[in-house]
Amino acid sequence: MGLLRDEALSRSADSSYSSNRTMMVCVSALAALALGIGILCALAAGPLHAQCAVEWKIGIPCFDVSSLLVNQIKEWSTETCHGKSQRCLYYLVSIHAEDITATHTTPVMRFVDDITFNLSSPDPDTCEVQGRSVSRSWYAILDSGTNYLNMYNLMRGSGLSSSPTFTESTSDRLCTQFSSTRQNLPP
Structure with a gap:
């Protein structure tokens, strides 16, 4: 029974790690998108190419x-x-x-x-x-x-x-x- 509980805890930890990692990737993607939009807005005052x-x-x-x-x-x-x-x-x-x-x-x-x-x-x-x-x-x-x-x-x-x-x-x-x-x- 201890072995089953260890396995369940291990799966729970893996699931939590995977969930946190997914959230970090999403937050990073949103930050990159916001930065990109900010740069485009700054450049919108002129052409995007010289x-x-x-x-x-x-x-x-x-x-x-x-x-x-x-x-x-x-x-x-x-x-x-x-x-x-x-x-x-x-x-x-x-x-x-x-x-x-x-x-x-x-x-x-x-x-x-x-x-x-x-x-x-x-x-x-x-x-x-x-x-x-x-x-x-x-x-x-x-x-x-x-x-x-x-x-x-x-x-x-x-x-x-x-x-x-x-x-x-x-x-x-x-x-x-x-x-x-x-x-x-x-x-």
């Missing part, structure tokens, strides 16, 4: 806008980057009708971003430009505004941002770290 989408309106014909952007990309295709400048390592991939495709490589870490500009003309003297820059690095979430700067530097370098009718439209939801980057740009 990228930027911007719309510009410029009071210049699209042919001229295209020429200025293409020339600036070519000018900054140099391998020589002065100081901490990102105004180098651009590469013109293609020009097709109203689309310009390019890449930019960051000078230090050599990350590559894909850039596209789509130009459309609501009237002969105005050009609307849809710009998009996306990091090729699958793991990139935050980029210190690099994808925005990939395009804005071209707008500024080409003189397009100095046009009296130049307007820019984007947000932190469309452009990784846009607000903090834009705030730190010189006037």
